[in-house]
Amino acid sequence: MNISRSISRRLPRGRHFVIGVPFIWLFMFFLLPFIIVLKISFAEAEVSIPPYTDVYTWAEDKISLVLNLSNYIFLSEDDLYLAAYLGSLQMAFFSTLLCLLLGYPMAYAIARADKEMQLVYLLLIMMPTWTAILIRVYAWMGILSNNGLLNGFLQSIGLIDTPLQILNTNIAVYIGVVYSYLPFMVLPLYANLVKHDQSLLEAAADLGSSTYNSFWKITVPLSKNGIVAGCMLVFIPVVGEFVIPELLGGPETLMIGKVLWQEFFNNRDWPVASALAVVMLAILMIPIILFNRNQAKEMEGRP
Amino acid sequence: MAVASSAYKKVLEGDQQPKEVLVKIDRVTKKFDETIAVDDVSLTINKGEIFALLGGSGSGKSTLLRMLAGFERPTEGRIYLDGEDITDLPPYERPINMMFQSYALFPHMSVADNIAFGLKQDKMSRLEIDARVAEMLKLVQMSQYAKRKPHQLSGGQRQRVALARSLAKSPKLLLLDEPMGALDKKLRSQMQLELVEIIERVGVTCVMVTHDQEEAMTMAQRIAIMHLGWIAQIGSPVDIYETPTSRLVCEFIGNVNLFDGQVVEDAEGHALIDSPDLERNIFVGHGVTTSVQDKSITYAIRPEKLLVTTEQPTCEYNWSRGTVHDIAYLGGHSVFHVQLPSGKIVQSFVANAERRGTRPTWDDQVYVWWEDDSGVALRS
Amino acid sequence: MKRYSFSTIMLWVGLLFIYLPMLILVIYSFNGSRLVTVWGGWSLKWYIGLLDNTQLMNAVMRSLEIACYTAVAAVALGTLAAFVLTRVTHFKGRTLFGGLVTAPLVMPEVITGLSLLLLFVAMAQLIGWPAERGILTIWIAHTTFCAAYVSVVVSARLRELDLSIEEAAMDLGAKPWKVFFLITVPMIAPSLAAGGMMSFALSLDDLVLASFVSGPGSTTLPMEIFSAVRLGVKPEINAVASLILLSVSLMTFIIWFFARRAEDRRKKAIQQAMDESTGAHLQNGPDSRRDPSQIHAAA
Numbered sequence: 001m002n003i004s005r006s007i008s009r010r011l012p013r014g015r016h017f018v019i020g021v022p023f024i025w026l027f028m029f030f031l032l033p034f035i036i037v038l039k040i041s042f043a044e045a046e047v048s049i050p051p052y053t054d055v056y057t058w059a060e061d062k063i064s065l066v067l068n069l070s071n072y073i074f075l076s077e078d079d080l081y082l083a084a085y086l087g088s089l090q091m092a093f094f095s096t097l098l099c100l101l102l103g104y105p106m107a108y109a110i111a112r113a114d115k116e117m118q119l120v121y122l123l124l125i126m127m128p129t130w131t132a133i134l135i136r137v138y139a140w141m142g143i144l145s146n147n148g149l150l151n152g153f154l155q156s157i158g159l160i161d162t163p164l165q166i167l168n169t170n171i172a173v174y175i176g177v178v179y180s181y182l183p184f185m186v187l188p189l190y191a192n193l194v195k196h197d198q199s200l201l202e203a204a205a206d207l208g209s210s211t212y213n214s215f216w217k218i219t220v221p222l223s224k225n226g227i228v229a230g231c232m233l234v235f236i237p238v239v240g241e242f243v244i245p246e247l248l249g250g251p252e253t254l255m256i257g258k259v260l261w262q263e264f265f266n267n268r269d270w271p272v273a274s275a276l277a278v279v280m281l282a283i284l285m286i287p288i289i290l291f292n293r294n295q296a297k298e299m300e301g302r303p
Numbered sequence: 304m305a306v307a308s309s310a311y312k313k314v315l316e317g318d319q320q321p322k323e324v325l326v327k328i329d330r331v332t333k334k335f336d337e338t339i340a341v342d343d344v345s346l347t348i349n350k351g352e353i354f355a356l357l358g359g360s361g362s363g364k365s366t367l368l369r370m371l372a373g374f375e376r377p378t379e380g381r382i383y384l385d386g387e388d389i390t391d392l393p394p395y396e397r398p399i400n401m402m403f404q405s406y407a408l409f410p411h412m413s414v415a416d417n418i419a420f421g422l423k424q425d426k427m428s429r430l431e432i433d434a435r436v437a438e439m440l441k442l443v444q445m446s447q448y449a450k451r452k453p454h455q456l457s458g459g460q461r462q463r464v465a466l467a468r469s470l471a472k473s474p475k476l477l478l479l480d481e482p483m484g485a486l487d488k489k490l491r492s493q494m495q496l497e498l499v500e501i502i503e504r505v506g507v508t509c510v511m512v513t514h515d516q517e518e519a520m521t522m523a524q525r526i527a528i529m530h531l532g533w534i535a536q537i538g539s540p541v542d543i544y545e546t547p548t549s550r551l552v553c554e555f556i557g558n559v560n561l562f563d564g565q566v567v568e569d570a571e572g573h574a575l576i577d578s579p580d581l582e583r584n585i586f587v588g589h590g591v592t593t594s595v596q597d598k599s600i601t602y603a604i605r606p607e608k609l610l611v612t613t614e615q616p617t618c619e620y621n622w623s624r625g626t627v628h629d630i631a632y633l634g635g636h637s638v639f640h641v642q643l644p645s646g647k648i649v650q651s652f653v654a655n656a657e658r659r660g661t662r663p664t665w666d667d668q669v670y671v672w673w674e675d676d677s678g679v680a681l682r683s
Numbered sequence: 684m685k686r687y688s689f690s691t692i693m694l695w696v697g698l699l700f701i702y703l704p705m706l707i708l709v710i711y712s713f714n715g716s717r718l719v720t721v722w723g724g725w726s727l728k729w730y731i732g733l734l735d736n737t738q739l740m741n742a743v744m745r746s747l748e749i750a751c752y753t754a755v756a757a758v759a760l761g762t763l764a765a766f767v768l769t770r771v772t773h774f775k776g777r778t779l780f781g782g783l784v785t786a787p788l789v790m791p792e793v794i795t796g797l798s799l800l801l802l803f804v805a806m807a808q809l810i811g812w813p814a815e816r817g818i819l820t821i822w823i824a825h826t827t828f829c830a831a832y833v834s835v836v837v838s839a840r841l842r843e844l845d846l847s848i849e850e851a852a853m854d855l856g857a858k859p860w861k862v863f864f865l866i867t868v869p870m871i872a873p874s875l876a877a878g879g880m881m882s883f884a885l886s887l888d889d890l891v892l893a894s895f896v897s898g899p900g901s902t903t904l905p906m907e908i909f910s911a912v913r914l915g916v917k918p919e920i921n922a923v924a925s926l927i928l929l930s931v932s933l934m935t936f937i938i939w940f941f942a943r944r945a946e947d948r949r950k951k952a953i954q955q956a957m958d959e960s961t962g963a964h965l966q967n968g969p970d971s972r973r974d975p976s977q978i979h980a981a982a
Contacts, residue, residue: 014860019774022764022830026783029827033798036805050804102700105693112690119942121694127935128701130881132888134905134912135924139704142711142916149707179704182697232789240791242891247912257793264797265894274801277794288789295785295835374850394853407851411869420865421855455952472855 034281041274042067052270071275080254081276085283087254091170091245092238095177096185099234100227102178103185107226108219110186111193122190129183137176137247144172144248168250176244181237185230192226192298193219225298232291236284256280323350325508326371326476331380333366340366342532343380348476353502353509355523357516359555363532368478368512372401384475395424401478405485406465408453414464415440415449421472439467442501458486459494466498470505477502479511483518495521516556520544528552544605550681553603560609560649562602566591575620576602576680580647586620588675604678606650611639612670613663622672625649627663639663641671705928712921729922736919739907746887746904749818753825753886754879760826761833761878762871766863768834769841787831796895799824803896816898824896825886832885833878840874841867880934 043052056065075081110121128136143149144167151163166172196219204214220227242257249255256276264273326348333341341363348354356364369375370382373394381390389397400421408417418439422432440446443463453461462482469477482498483491499522502509513519519526520540528535528543528551536543536552547553550561562585564578569591576585585602616622625641628648632655639651651671653662663669712730716723733739764784774780787795803813803820813820848870852862868875890905897903904923911920 015771018763019767019771019780022760022767022784022834023776023780025760025827025830026764026780029799029802029823030783030787030795033795033802036801037794037798040801050808102693102697105690106697109688109690109694116943116946119939121698123935123939124698125701127931128705130884130888130934131705131928131931132890132905132908134888134890134908135708135927136705138908138912138916138920138924139708141912142921143704143707145916179700182701186697236789237791240793242793243909257791260793260797270801273797277797280791281794284791288786291789292782292785296781372850372854374853394850395856395858399854401851401854403847403851405845405847407845407847409848409852409866409870420852420857424856424861452952454949455955468851468855 037274037277040271041071041278042069043271043274044068044070045269045271050270051268068271071271072279074272075275075279081256081259084254084256084259085279088239088241088256089283091173091177091241091255092235095174095181095238096231096235098174098178099182099185100231103182103189103230104227106182107186107189107193110190111196118194122187125183125186125190128180133180134243134247136180137244140172140176140179141167141247144175167248168253170249170253172248172250173245173253173255176248177238177241180244181234184233184237188229188233189223189226192223192229196222225294228290228294229298232287232294236287236291239284240280324348325350325385326510327383328367328371329381329383331367331370331377331382333363333370333375334378339532341370341377344529344532344534345380346527346534346537348508348510350508351506352524353499353511353522355519355526356510356512356529357514357519357526357555358529359514361531362529364512364514364529365480367529368401368480368510371476371510372399372478373397398472398474399476399478400469400472400474401480402462402465402469402482404481406453406461408461408464408468410453412452413449414445414451414453414456417453417464418468418471421468425472435471439471442470442505443467459490462486462494466501470501470507473505474507477507477509479509481513482511482522483513483515491518492521498522528555530555546679547603547681550601550603553679553681558606558650559603560606562604564600564602565598566600567598574680576600578602580643580645581623582644583622584620585678586675587678587680591680601681602678603681604673606638607636607652608677609649609651609671609673611641611651611653611663612672613667615670616672618672621675622670625669625671627665627667627669630665637662639669641669643671708921709925709928712918712925714918714921717918729918730926732919733922733926739904739919739923742902742904742907745818745901749821749825749903750883750886752818752822753829754883756822756826757829757833757882758875758879761830761882762837762875764830764834765838765841766867768838784831784834787828788835790828792889792891793895795828796824796892799827799892800895816896817901820896820898821893821901821903824892825882825889828892829882829885832881833875836878836881837871837874840871844870880938884931 039055040052042055045051046053053068055067056063106125110118110125113121141148145151146163146165146167148167150166151160154160155163200218200222201214204218205211209217240257240260241255242261245253245255245258246261249258260273260276260280263269263276324347328344328346328348331341331344332339344363344367356367358364366375370377373389373392373396377390381388383389384397384399389399409420412420415436418436419432422435427435436449437446440449443466445460445463445467448456448460448464453464456464462485479498483494486494495518511519511522520543523540525537525539526543527537530551535555536548538546543552544556547556553559554561562576562578562580564576564581564585566574567577567584568575571590573589574587574591576587576591578585587602591600623643625643627639628642629640631638631640634655636652636654639653640648641651642648649671713725713727714721714723715726715728764780768781768784799820800816803816807813844867849862849866852866853859857865888905889903890909893903893906894909897906908920908923911917
């Protein structure tokens, strides 16, 4: 009470403005939309503009609220959707793992490099994130296609006779996902690793710990926040990824982002698309909360 | 390094000036959530004095200073400046300026712009500001660095700029937060002297916060010792060192030997204390007020007043046998750790007046003794 | 002696993995042959062809316009949010606020896109605004999620600022809004610039959000590229992609150049101060403003 009063004394009227503007914006354009998605997921598709029915109606002094569960029932009955959710989770899980395996040594090497090189490496890692994901994925299309560079190279050195089908398979999607999301794994890991006190490792060595042992017993546990942040920054968006499976994947690639896109743009079934989004959000709720907590922890510098 | 202490000088000369109260802190309490940082503190600060808040971390000294500056608002109590209630004034409306521990110089502004910042807020004319900035730079002898950025200055130079900036607006009260905290030891004693000189030349009233007792005793005329949010004792450096009123204060300032005991004889002009640690009673040259039920008391004596000899003292009270347990040679003096027959170890400072004299050495039988009025009896 | 550890090798493998495909893309954009896999000699014809492609050029201009608006708005909004997160510690709904600020970082784009579109549709029905979807709605969508990135970058910087510098300004008589603009903003300026550039790039790159919330006639560059490449590799797109890569590389180089120069200047200044203050020791802590970790965002 007193604390807030003392602050408001210091930010005369400004306090409400300072908190209010971002709060209202985020509420309007981030939180409220989810509530609408939830509402529409209970509506029925209709050929009209917009293409769904009203959930509540006002007639004869009565508000009638009709929660139509058929969209959710539809989702649970069709194996396609279940397979798409599982496919997305599987894709996200394994590509997160691959990113971690590749990204951790990279982040470690950058954090150990001298200051001037660190800046160069970091910019090299960050530069791709400033380039459209679309373009980077597109670059792989030319490499992986049946008459693309990779197959051409393998054929010319005589390793294979007939071109390998890589594009439009899950392998291509994995390559694309790891390629696109690697920087998002490396950067938080680096930010964490660079803060480590080098004398901890020296102390461990002094106490007789081998480099290998010190790495697993000291460096890895201390970088927990970085690992969590990196993994979440890869895992969560990949579950909903659309561009990569669309461009690199094939018919076997079932991912929920792609299915949602098709329901929305091709079938114009907004209620089912909304229901898909609601279920996806429910699945991602736990990782997102985990990420937010971890973010708060990292910002306050807690281990 | 010896620094001429103006406080000490004033005590010796007797401060004749009439005391006029500038700051009155009236029963101020500050709670952060549930923890009490400052607990019902009342004190007054006189015009023109340098007042130190001395205490360890978590003693509430910084919180009290921040309440004076206006960064924290007291949970209870009022603060008056020159008779005016400033408790609810925001920092930017108080005629109080602060020199921060980190100096908090604006990194993107030159030295001159840093000093001018406060004046600009007062909408002074350009000419007036320039004149004032030049005057301030001269005061702290930084005129040739006016165009520099803070990161182009050394630690001592930064401190001078910070001081000039906080004095530029001629505040009624100057606050110093750990003024020597960011300097290394050698520079400290030199800057302490300089700082006091400048403050006295300007004649500003000053409240400083420090955890360094030497710094407080060198610079301040009066010291308040804070502990866990309350004030343990207020007094001049001499008062606080020589007549501490509590065990806490005498343990906090300097080294001390403490003997717990019972008052066995209590008369108008003297008292006798029996301590299980000593073979002889302690004689105190004044009456000690104790309650009828509780006769327990603590006698405190500073190590430099506890003397070590090899010959048995002839007086009846105030001595004990012992063996030399350890000696630490510190150059100017040595610290003798003497073990009494009870097992208690006491410290004694022995000045190394001769380059090599015959001294008691390890495991020698010695006697420790002191003059009647060397120590103080403490009730708490 | 330089030791090549496992991690260093992995770093180079990783960088090769990241840059090789882009390099190949750029090389093939100069391919004279229409068949993307057959090398038909060096040629600039795809680049020249771009100039005549008015549809594509319109999309480029539209995307740049949106990216500019987004950068400005996201920096303003994200800085406010970061300021609230780091400086106003006690208020109701702070946890919710923190969640709202960071969640857009990880929220799958299809969800954000869909939900924003449904919001705009519902609003148009209810209050008749926005009457049509286009640049304005794309701008709102981009600002919302770019502001999250800006607030993470800026709040990291705000958090490591010495709070007493702002207090000192207030102590010297500056009112809070003045403290913010005269002291705080200049000190976090590098982060604001980084946040602005990042927002610009993110807005320019976005396909999914724009696809959901755009209307007829407001096709952005990524949407143009996407509809072209869905069906396979096109030489014109190679040229566009190479130009984008070129501009991003140029920007990266400029950032590196300025960071280097600032670092050199700082070192020189410290040296100068050290030379002059004979005997007096310097108290120079590492200057975090030039810590490379600062440049990377939350990303």
